[in-house]
Amino acid sequence: MERIGTRKLRVMLVPLPLQGHLTPMLQLASVLHLRGFSVIVAHTEFNSPNPENHPDFTFIPLKDGVCSPSANLLDMISAINTNCKEPLEKCIVELQGQLSCIIYDSLLHFVDTVAHHLKLPTIFFRPSTAVYMQSYLSLLSLHGKMIIPLPESHLEEAVPELHPIIRFKDLPLSVLSKIPQVVIDFVKSFSDIKSSVAVIWNSVEILDDFSIHQQYQVPFFPIGPLHKMASSSSSMPTSLLQEDPGCIAWLDKQALKSVLYVSLGSLATLSSEALVETAMGIANSGQPFLWAIRPSSVAGSEWIECLPQGLRGVIQERGLIVKWAPQKEVLAHPAVGGFLSHCGWNSTLESLSQGVAMICMPFFGDQMINARFSVHVWEVGVEIGNMADRKSIEEAVRALMVDEQGKEMRCRAAEIKHKLHLSMVKGGSSCRALEDLVEFITSLSA
Numbered sequence: 407m408e409r410i411g412t413r414k415l416r417v418m419l420v421p422l423p424l425q426g427h428l429t430p431m432l433q434l435a436s437v438l439h440l441r442g443f444s445v446i447v448a449h450t451e452f453n454s455p456n457p458e459n460h461p462d463f464t465f466i467p468l469k470d471g472v473c474s475p476s477a478n479l480l481d482m483i484s485a486i487n488t489n490c491k492e493p494l495e496k497c498i499v500e501l502q503g504q505l506s507c508i509i510y511d512s513l514l515h516f517v518d519t520v521a522h523h524l525k526l527p528t529i530f531f532r533p534s535t536a537v538y539m540q541s542y543l544s545l546l547s548l549h550g551k552m553i554i555p556l557p558e559s560h561l562e563e564a565v566p567e568l569h570p571i572i573r574f575k576d577l578p579l580s581v582l583s584k585i586p587q588v589v590i591d592f593v594k595s596f597s598d599i600k601s602s603v604a605v606i607w608n609s610v611e612i613l614d615d616f617s618i619h620q621q622y623q624v625p626f627f628p629i630g631p632l633h634k635m636a637s638s639s640s641s642m643p644t645s646l647l648q649e650d651p652g653c654i655a656w657l658d659k660q661a662l663k664s665v666l667y668v669s670l671g672s673l674a675t676l677s678s679e680a681l682v683e684t685a686m687g688i689a690n691s692g693q694p695f696l697w698a699i700r701p702s703s704v705a706g707s708e709w710i711e712c713l714p715q716g717l718r719g720v721i722q723e724r725g726l727i728v729k730w731a732p733q734k735e736v737l738a739h740p741a742v743g744g745f746l747s748h749c750g751w752n753s754t755l756e757s758l759s760q761g762v763a764m765i766c767m768p769f770f771g772d773q774m775i776n777a778r779f780s781v782h783v784w785e786v787g788v789e790i791g792n793m794a795d796r797k798s799i800e801e802a803v804r805a806l807m808v809d810e811q812g813k814e815m816r817c818r819a820a821e822i823k824h825k826l827h828l829s830m831v832k833g834g835s836s837c838r839a840l841e842d843l844v845e846f847i848t849s850l851s852a
């Protein structure tokens with residue numbers, strides 16, 4: 407179906423070079439390749455994927471002018487949107503009508519501008535939930551009605567028109583002060599699908615709410631969880647950091663469901679005080695643990711120098727700290743019984759797909775909303791703030807790993823794992839959405 411005559415249809419994908427965006431885009435590339443499409447990945451030189459890990463795709467680097475990982479993500483994203491326009495245009499022109507469409511990360515609006523100019527259809531890709539995107543539309547509406555800034559006393563209230571468990575304090579931008587115009591412009595730029603002819607979500611019908619499509623009014627394809635949909639190539643490495651494989655051998659020696667896995671993803675950082683509190687809380691819980699701590703993720707330290715020697719001794723007895731873990735493999739390991747997570751969407755999907763319940767420690771972006779859903783809608787997690795002290799961390803670890811409450815959460819997580827599996831097999835929502843997407847892309851070349 408995906409061939410016109412004898413010609414294999416070719417799609418171009420343009421990822422945002424951040425781990426949580428790059429990974430699902432490469433997984434999408436893999437899913438489409440498995441369905442017979444030829445795949446070109448046009449990527450920034452900054453945080454470039456390693457072409458050797460993906461011999462089936464063609465990689466085209468775009469000069470981005472991003473010299474160093476900027477602390478300010480907004481600046482980095484704007485630089486890419488400005489600097490990659492010309493290189494992308496040149497590259498599409500050179501391909502002379504060989505592309506069926508371009509699938510681009512929603513934060514890279516320049517792709518739609520270039521493609522529209524060259525009369526090439528685009529598909530908007532969101533690596534997170536539709537509910538999260540809706541929260542930005544809600545922020546724009548609150549800003550437009552001049553409801554922001556709000557007094558602090560409103561933070562615990564539910565946001566009108568969003569799921570009732572989402573409070574003002576869970577929104578991705580603070581509502582306590584006026585939102586700067588540059589931020590409003592940025593939100594407008596990525597919440598508008600522009601000339602895109604469809605939207606792909608790394609999300610799943612049973613976990614999300616796609617009512618946002620009343621506004622978008624184009625076909626939408628929720629085909630998540632992409633790491634599972636791309637399962638025949640699940641070992642495909644997408645990490646920008648080197649994974650430490652030694653932790654799997656360590657997990658092999660631990661008792662069934664005894665280990666707490668701890669990771670705060672690729673962007674969140676901790677103060678040295680928060681690192682010590684978290685380490686004390688986990689150590690005092692008495693549970694074995696595997697903790698992935700990225701270099702430079704603790705303020706003022708290269709790695710974990712600020713952990714006191716005594717605490718390091720306890721860690722060596724009962725736990726293992728690595729710089730970057732093979733997370734999907736870790737979550738699939740039978741020794742892992744819980745996940746202390748920042749609730750990034752990829753991590754949340756990876757955890758739910760393995761039936762692993764969570765301690766939710768959200769920091770920013772969609773993490774608060776994902777945490778609220780994990781705790782209050784799916785009931786597979788306990789929430790602690792990102793400023794939790796050692797006592798509340800210790801209690802949360804016990805609640806998840808030892809108490810009856812934790813057992814119940816694990817049962818519900820196992821049910822979600824099963825439902826996610828059903829959504830991916832024949833007749834399931836993600837499977838059907840993928841079939842529809844393949845047909846849709848094919849129709850663009852007809």
Ligand code: UDP
Nearest residue numbers: 426671672673698730731733750751752753
């Ligand atoms: N990850 C990993 N090893 C680690 C920590 C994270 O492979 O030690 C991966 C994880 O599996 C996920 C991604 O990094 O796919 C993080 O994405 P997420 O959306 O969870 O959070 P973000 O990094 O965007 O905050």
